[in-house]
Amino acid sequence: MEKITGLHILLVDDEPHILRSLSRALRSDQYTIHTAQSGHDALDVLAHEPIDVVVTDKNMPGMTGNELLAIIAEDYPDTIRIMLTAFTEQAALIDAINQGKVWGYLQKPWENDNLRITIEQALQTKMLIAERNMLRASLKRYKREHRSQFQRFIGSSLAMQVVYKAIDKAAPSRANVFITGPSGTGKELAAEAIHNLSPRRDQELICINCAAIPSELMESEIFGHVKGAFSGATNNRDGAASLADGGTLFLDEIGEMDMALQAKILRFIQTGTFQRVGSGKTERVDVRFVCATNRNPLEAIEQQLLREDLFYRLNVIAIDMPALCERDQDPLQIALFYLNKYSELENKLFVGFSKRAEQLILNYGWPGNVRQLENLIHSAVVMSDGPMVSEETLMQQLHLKPDESLFIPKEKQQSTPAVQRAIVSNTESVDQSTGMNIIPLSEVERFAIEQALQVCDDNVVKAAGLLEVSPSTLYRKIQKWEPS
Numbered sequence: 423m424e425k426i427t428g429l430h431i432l433l434v435d436d437e438p439h440i441l442r443s444l445s446r447a448l449r450s451d452q453y454t455i456h457t458a459q460s461g462h463d464a465l466d467v468l469a470h471e472p473i474d475v476v477v478t479d480k481n482m483p484g485m486t487g488n489e490l491l492a493i494i495a496e497d498y499p500d501t502i503r504i505m506l507t508a509f510t511e512q513a514a515l516i517d518a519i520n521q522g523k524v525w526g527y528l529q530k531p532w533e534n535d536n537l538r539i540t541i542e543q544a545l546q547t548k549m550l551i552a553e554r555n556m557l558r559a560s561l562k563r564y565k566r567e568h569r570s571q572f573q574r575f576i577g578s579s580l581a582m583q584v585v586y587k588a589i590d591k592a593a594p595s596r597a598n599v600f601i602t603g604p605s606g607t608g609k610e611l612a613a614e615a616i617h618n619l620s621p622r623r624d625q626e627l628i629c630i631n632c633a634a635i636p637s638e639l640m641e642s643e644i645f646g647h648v649k650g651a652f653s654g655a656t657n658n659r660d661g662a663a664s665l666a667d668g669g670t671l672f673l674d675e676i677g678e679m680d681m682a683l684q685a686k687i688l689r690f691i692q693t694g695t696f697q698r699v700g701s702g703k704t705e706r707v708d709v710r711f712v713c714a715t716n717r718n719p720l721e722a723i724e725q726q727l728l729r730e731d732l733f734y735r736l737n738v739i740a741i742d743m744p745a746l747c748e749r750d751q752d753p754l755q756i757a758l759f760y761l762n763k764y765s766e767l768e769n770k771l772f773v774g775f776s777k778r779a780e781q782l783i784l785n786y787g788w789p790g791n792v793r794q795l796e797n798l799i800h801s802a803v804v805m806s807d808g809p810m811v812s813e814e815t816l817m818q819q820l821h822l823k824p825d826e827s828l829f830i831p832k833e834k835q836q837s838t839p840a841v842q843r844a845i846v847s848n849t850e851s852v853d854q855s856t857g858m859n860i861i862p863l864s865e866v867e868r869f870a871i872e873q874a875l876q877v878c879d880d881n882v883v884k885a886a887g888l889l890e891v892s893p894s895t896l897y898r899k900i901q902k903w904e905p906s
């Protein structure tokens with residue numbers, strides 16, 4: 423058994439010679455011994471020292487041992503409580519044990535060996551309690567950090583945990599955010615989440631899709647115009663810059679914006695000021711910028727679609743949305759979410775997907791990402807009858823030809839282990855002599871644990887069963903991930 427050190431024992435007895443002989447018997451560099459001659463003195467020690475074990479006499483003037491242990495059980499429930507008692511007091515002692523006030527007892531007169539063994543066992547129990555508390559706390563933290571829903575996002579994949587954390591961190595600051603990622607991955611949803619979690623949430627989030635508005639109208643859309651600024655400008659009109667004052671301006675598809683207007687946007691970001699179209703008056707607003715593009719920004723700069731200086735002004739915080747096919751089990755979670763939503767909306771009864779339909783959802787590549795999946799589920803709800811969505815319905819809507827590989831679980835499709843495929847390839851660890859991508863063992867282990875937790879809906883006991891380790895081993899490993 424592991425030696426325990428650095429622990430504190432409190433001995434309580436009204437007779438000084440008993441305290442002396444108990445202290446002598448327990449003297450060791452493993453423990454710090456504290457003594458008290460009354461229940462009140464004992465409580466005083468407990469208030470100032472991190473006591474792990476209390477050994478108290480039963481019969482003391484003033485506060486009895488029973489009364490003292492009852493208070494300790496209430497105020498310091500994790501402190502191990504031991505009663506020193508004469509043989510004749512067994513009945514009262516058993517009663518105290520049954521009430522949970524006492525962990526164990528020592529009989530007077532005691533054998534020193536017996537005393538040391540009892541204390542050692544008590545301290546082992548104390549260590550287990552402390553470990554359990556730590557594990558509970560770290561599991562709680564792990565669960566809090568491992569979210570399956572975040573703002574309007576659905577998905578518990580690791581790839582999305584990274585996004586949730588980035589949004590959490592970015593939101594409270596004033597820093598501009600640049601969101602990249604393929605079409606339909608949730609860039610607008612991310613902008614919304616950033617605004618909703620920011621101190622600007624009570625002001626407006628104004629979204630401008632730079633690809634959807636003709637370039638000749640864009641300047642007026644963003645900065646507004648005055649009456650007569652151009653033909654058709656029959657009134658003064660506020661633009662997005664004024665409407666977003668105090669809030670957030672989201673410029674989607676920034677790479678589609680006219681280069682001359684990009685220069686004006688850059689000036690606006692730098693100075694916080696702008697002029698409406700047709701006006702010489704400068705206006706000042708307080709706007710936070712969030713931009714997005716589904717282009718690779720560096721390529722867009724090279725192709726002269728995006729100004730480099732504007733990009734670096736906007737790219738203070740970068741968030742990259744992963745493609746749906748990189749999100750483990752998320753496609754199924756999202757599909758179920760939208761099945762519920764659209765069943766309700768269309769007044770139809772659907773309870774889920776056939777096993778093969780589920781497999782198809784997990785295997786399909788989703789080139790249109792979440793938007794495509796959402797639209798597919800909506801059309802499946804409209805076009806078929808419940809209670810289950812079949813694979814045929816999905817294949818029809820996706821115009822897919824019969825292909826058995828779509829229904830084979832991914833982990834059975836390739837000869838390389840699932841772990842190797844799933845861990846993002848780490849170029850820094852490519853072995854120079856063999857050219858093989860070496861994955862650190864700790865990463866493989868963490869991946870396996872996270873997969874098991876995901877499959878078991880975060881049930882650690884079940885996940886431990888799947889991984890063929892004890893739950894406490896699993897808890898310990900999860901705990902090690904916590905930043906110290």
Ligand SMILES: Nc1ncnc2c1ncn2[C@@H]1O[C@H](COP(=O)(O)OP(=O)(O)OP(=O)(O)O)[C@@H](O)[C@H]1O
Pocket residue numbers: 574575576577603604605606607608609610611612674715716756792793796
């Ligand atoms: N993780 C998610 N969970 C649930 N719904 C999502 C998720 N991600 C995106 N959506 C939904 O998918 C649709 C597309 O999302 P969004 O418009 O934010 O994508 P986008 O990346 O901005 O697309 P684009 O590049 O085409 O502008 C929206 O209806 C959005 O609500």
